[in-house]
Amino acid sequence: xxxxxxxxxxxxxxxxxxxxxxxxxxxxxxxxxxxxxxxxxxxxxxxxxxxxxxxxxxxxxxxxxxxxxxxxxxxxxxxxxxxxxxxxxxxxxxxxxxxxxxxxxxxxxxxxxxxxxxxxxxxxxxxxxxxxxxxxxxxxxxxxxxxxxxxxxxxxxxxxxxxxxxxxxxxxxxxxxxxxxxxxxxxxxxxxxxxxxxxxxxxxxxxxxxxxxxxxxxxxxxxxxxxxxxxxxxxxxxxxxxxxxxxxxxxxxxxxxxxxxxxxxxxxxxxxxxxxxxxxxxxxxxxxxxxxxxxxxxxx
Amino acid sequence: xxxxxxxxxxxxxxxxxxxxxxxxxxxxxxxxxxxxxxxxxxxxxxxxxxxxxxxxxxxxxxxxxxxxxxxxxxxxxxxxxxxxxxxxxxxxxxxxxxxxxxxxxxxxxxxxxxxxxxxxxxxxxxxxxxxxxxxxxxxxxxxxxxxxxxxxxxxxxxxxxxxxxxxxxxxxxxxxxxxxxxxxxxxxxxxxxxxxxxxxxxxxxxxxxxxxxxxxxxxxxxxxxxxxxxxxxxxxxxxxxxxxxxxxxxxxxxxxxxxxxxxxxxxxxxxxxxxxxxxxxxxxxxxxxxxxxxxxxxxxxxxxxxxxxxxxxxxxxxx
Numbered sequence: 001x002x003x004x005x006x007x008x009x010x011x012x013x014x015x016x017x018x019x020x021x022x023x024x025x026x027x028x029x030x031x032x033x034x035x036x037x038x039x040x041x042x043x044x045x046x047x048x049x050x051x052x053x054x055x056x057x058x059x060x061x062x063x064x065x066x067x068x069x070x071x072x073x074x075x076x077x078x079x080x081x082x083x084x085x086x087x088x089x090x091x092x093x094x095x096x097x098x099x100x101x102x103x104x105x106x107x108x109x110x111x112x113x114x115x116x117x118x119x120x121x122x123x124x125x126x127x128x129x130x131x132x133x134x135x136x137x138x139x140x141x142x143x144x145x146x147x148x149x150x151x152x153x154x155x156x157x158x159x160x161x162x163x164x165x166x167x168x169x170x171x172x173x174x175x176x177x178x179x180x181x182x183x184x185x186x187x188x189x190x191x192x193x194x195x196x197x198x199x200x201x202x203x204x205x206x207x208x209x210x211x212x213x214x215x216x217x218x219x220x221x222x223x224x225x226x227x228x229x230x231x232x233x234x235x236x237x238x239x240x241x242x243x244x245x246x247x248x249x250x251x252x253x254x255x256x257x258x259x260x261x262x263x264x265x266x267x268x269x270x271x272x273x274x275x276x277x278x279x280x281x282x283x284x285x286x287x288x289x290x291x292x293x294x295x296x297x298x299x300x
Numbered sequence: 301x302x303x304x305x306x307x308x309x310x311x312x313x314x315x316x317x318x319x320x321x322x323x324x325x326x327x328x329x330x331x332x333x334x335x336x337x338x339x340x341x342x343x344x345x346x347x348x349x350x351x352x353x354x355x356x357x358x359x360x361x362x363x364x365x366x367x368x369x370x371x372x373x374x375x376x377x378x379x380x381x382x383x384x385x386x387x388x389x390x391x392x393x394x395x396x397x398x399x400x401x402x403x404x405x406x407x408x409x410x411x412x413x414x415x416x417x418x419x420x421x422x423x424x425x426x427x428x429x430x431x432x433x434x435x436x437x438x439x440x441x442x443x444x445x446x447x448x449x450x451x452x453x454x455x456x457x458x459x460x461x462x463x464x465x466x467x468x469x470x471x472x473x474x475x476x477x478x479x480x481x482x483x484x485x486x487x488x489x490x491x492x493x494x495x496x497x498x499x500x501x502x503x504x505x506x507x508x509x510x511x512x513x514x515x516x517x518x519x520x521x522x523x524x525x526x527x528x529x530x531x532x533x534x535x536x537x538x539x540x541x542x543x544x545x546x547x548x549x550x551x552x553x554x555x556x557x558x559x560x561x562x563x564x565x566x567x568x569x570x571x572x573x574x575x576x577x578x579x580x581x582x583x584x585x586x587x588x589x590x591x592x593x594x595x596x597x598x599x600x601x602x603x604x605x606x607x608x609x610x611x612x613x614x615x616x617x618x619x
Contacts, residue, residue, distance in 0.1 A: 044411040098600060107357055108599055110414055111552070114359075115595025118549040122588035232545070236422055239415050274426040281423045288404055288412065 007147075014148055016269045017262070022154040024261020025161040026220045030234075031241035031253040032165055033212030039248040040185040040205045042106060043096055046113040049234030050120035051210050054087070055080060055217030056226040057124065060133050073138045073218070080218060081211055088210025091116070092203040100202075117231055124228035132225035135218070157219045164215055168208075169250065181205055185248075213238070233277060240284045246294030256295055303485045309564040310481060313571060314474050321463050331462045333578060335534065338466075338473040341570035342527040344554040345480050345563065346520040352561025353484060354516040355496030360401060360417030361524055362548050363424050366540070368394045368525030369532035370428065373444040376533070378437040383450045387529040394525025395518045402517030406510060421543060428540040443539035450533045458536070465534065472530055476523045477567060483519060484563055492516060549591045550577060556598040559605025568606055 030052065038044055058080045059073075095112055099105045139152040172178035183191040184201045192198050217226075224230075237260070245256030260280065267279040287294065317334065324330040347361040372390035375381040381389065401420055405413045427433055434440045449458035450468070457465040483489055491512045494502035503509055532538050550573060558569025580587050602608060 038411070044414070095596060095600065102603065106411075107351075107355075108603070110357060110411065111556070112596055112599040114552065115549070115592050115599065117592075118545055118552075118595060119589060119592025121545060122585070122592055126585045126589055229545070232418075232422060236415070236419055240419075243412065243415065272430075274430055277426060278423050281419045284419060285404055285416065288408060288416065292407060292412075 011147065012269075016265045018150060018154055020262035020265030021258065022157045022223070022261075023220065023264065024258035025158045026216045027237065027241050027261050028254050028257035029161045029164055029216045029219075030213050030238040031245060031257050032168060032250055033209035033216075034238050034242045035245075035248055035250060035253050036181075036212075037205055037209040038242070040181055041096075041202045043109045043202075043206070044106070044113070045206075045209070046110060046235060047117040047120060047231070048209075048213055048238055049231035049236075050117050050124075051084070051088070051213045052217040052220075052234045052238075053124060053226055053228065053231055054120070055084060055214030056135065056221035057128060057133070058083060058214070059135055059218045059221065060128075060226060063135065064133075076218065077215070080214060084211045084214035085207045088207035089203050091210075092206035096206070097199060097203065117235070121228060121231050128226075128228060130228060132227045133221075134225050135222045137222050138219075153222060157223070161216065161219060164212065165250075165254070168212065177201075177204065236277070237280060240280050242294075243284060244287050244294055246296040249294070249296040252294055252296030303481070306481050306485070306564050310474075310477055310567065313564070313567055314470065314477070317571075318467075318470060321466055325463050328459070328462055331466055332459070333574060335462075335466055335469050337571050337574045338469045339527055339531050339534075340551065340554060340574060341567040342473050342476040343524055344551055344558065344566040344570045345477060346524045347551060348555050348558065348560065348563060348566040349480055349484065349492075350516060350520050351555070353489065353496065353563070354492040354513065356405065356513065356516060357411070357414040358405075358417040358517075359414055359548075360420045361520070362543065362551065363417075363421040364394050364398060364521040364524040365528035365531070366424060366428075366538075366542050367397055368528030369538050369542075370438055370444065371525070372529030373447045373532045373538050374437045376448050377444060377446060383448060383533050384452060387450075387526055387533065390529035391522045391526035394528070395522035397525075398517040398521025399514055401521075402514050405517075406513055421548070425540050425543045428543075433540075438540075441540075443537065443541075444532070445537055447532050447536045447538065449536065450530070457534075459534070469530070469534070472527065476527060477564075479519075479523065481563065488512065488515065546588055546591075549588065549595065553591055553594050553598070555605075556595060556602075557605050559607035560603075562604060562607035565605050565607035572606070 030048075034045070034048060059076050062076050062079060095116065096109055099108050099112065102108055137151075137153040139156050141152050143150045143152060143155065172182065180191070180196045180201050181204070183194075183196055184198055184205075188198060191201075241256045241260050242253060244260060245252035245254070260283070263279060263283060264276045268276050271279075317338065320334060321331065324334075343361060343365055347358075350356050350358045350361065368390045371393045372383070372386040375386040375389055376383055401417060405416055408416065428438045429441050438444065449456045451457070455464075457468050459465065484492075491502070491507045494505070494507055495509055495512060499509055554569040554573045555566050556569070557573055558565030558567065577587070577591075580590060583590060598605070
């Protein structure tokens with residue numbers, strides 16, 4: 001019915017779509033973390049992408065540096081996730097909390113986190129070297145459906161990041177911490193009056209977003225590599241997804257993440273990978289000009 | 301700060317700079333550092349006008365600098381434009397780009413502006429490296445290698461005769477600093493400050509946010525482009541590696557050391573940081589780490605930079 005070429009093209013496009021879906025799912029994870037921290041604390045974190053790499057490097061240390069033998073990625077996640085939480089919580093308390101008392105603290109936070117990003121980026125290059133590091137795939141092997149080949153790794157990344165978002169959404173709506181976070185986001189003063197410890201919620205929110213992006217780092221670093229200098233690009237990607245989806249809207253972030261994952265995969269396939277960021281930038285500008293509140297944002 | 305105090309600080313710091321070649325004129329290494337001081341002083345001041353005075357959170361200053369440098373370099377190499385003319389054309393080009401970047405930023409809130417401008421920075425590197433850049437003559441991943449030096453009436457200002465080049469740089473840098481000073485103290489500068497402090501109130505008094513914000517973008521990117529082009533012709537070599545984070549962070553440190561929104565501060569900051577950075581050279585790769593940490597510490601501990609120390613002392617004297 002179809003010629004040989006058409007069928008090959010079809011398989012190729014399917015591959016690109018799968019790649020888009022699996023990166024899109026990780027972007028969704030990152031964008032949700034970013035929406036959360038900006039929506040609740042109004043602090044913009046320029047070091048977000050470097051926390052992504054931090055997750056990857058922690059996993060690399062555990063697997064190659066310390067030669068972790070048993071449990072594979074489950075153990076890695078069990079160790080790295082709490083570690084990321086502690087790092088995030090500590091950094092918020094140490095660096096961002098003291099700034100909140102100043103009058104133009106939002107700008108100061110941006111400068112400070114940019115400094116932190118520079119610090120971490122150059123620290124990674126010094127400690128781990130500028131060469132990229134690779135992580136082993138979480139699951140080997142492929143699933144074959146007729147002529148189509150899916151790697152288990154892609155499927156698992158997709159499932160795990162969606163699972164992470166679902167767990168996060170459940171926590172936000174059903175646990176005391178999640179409800180306190182929502183309360184602070186809706187009305188900081190009101191939340192304070194009813195006795196919610198605001199400072200602790202800010203720190204916890206920051207820490208949760210750090211955990212989410214670190215989780216994304218562990219998942220995606222298996223497919224890409226861990227590159228010490230990639231923090232800025234990753235931060236921009238997460239931010240483009242967040243802005244495109246609409247600030248403060250988790251569902252918008254989800255849609256946006258998949259759209260952008262697809263755009264990036266297709267642009268990379270047609271023009272080459274280095275055009276991905278240019279395409280994202282054009283998309284961002286178009287969004288900001290045509291619909292500044294994003295796909296599903298409420299607008300202010 | 302009053303115009304008189306600004307003029308005194310600028311006069312003293314540039315005056316000291318102007319005397320230095322008498323002592324170190326034949327040490328080429330130090331003369332190079334001094335020229336760098338003068339160049340970075342302009343870039344840091346422009347950035348300071350943008351962030352500290354107009355309150356526009358732009359992270360695109362390095363991108364404008366590189367644009368100016370590349371534009372002038374390409375004009376001189378590919379189209380054989382004489383360097384002085386090409387520098388002016390590069391300034392106009394960068395000013396145009398500044399307005400272009402500024403337009404979408406007008407309606408946006410702080411972090412979005414930061415993102416768009418930072419996005420310009422991030423997108424510039426693949427552009428210069430990729431096919432688009434090569435088609436324009438950016439030299440791809442090699443960069444520009446044979447930029448001719450500035451030539452005025454047959455006299456070449458290259459690193460071969462470094463003392464005259466130093467004084468030319470001093471002249472350009474001082475002119476830029478004076479332009480910035482008068483802009484800040486003119487009606488424009490007051491409008492910038494008013495818009496930063498309360499945009500709604502300023503607009504209700506008839507200050508056009510549209511006009512003045514675009515003006516800030518145009519003015520700062522014009523000066524940055526000019527000095528970037530100057531840098532290109534002085535060095536003769538350009539590479540997209542300038543867009544790496546090192547330069548970005550060191551400029552940020554200059555601005556923070558000087559104090560954000562305390563104008564001549566950025567000039568002092570540039571002089572101090574370039575000198576300090578040379579002392580930190582033995583740290584090797586750890587220098588970048590130290591610079592990043594320094595940004596964090598400065599934001600936390602010294603919110604008004606060196607100028608903050610000055611201001612505090614003068615307040616104490618009165619009180």
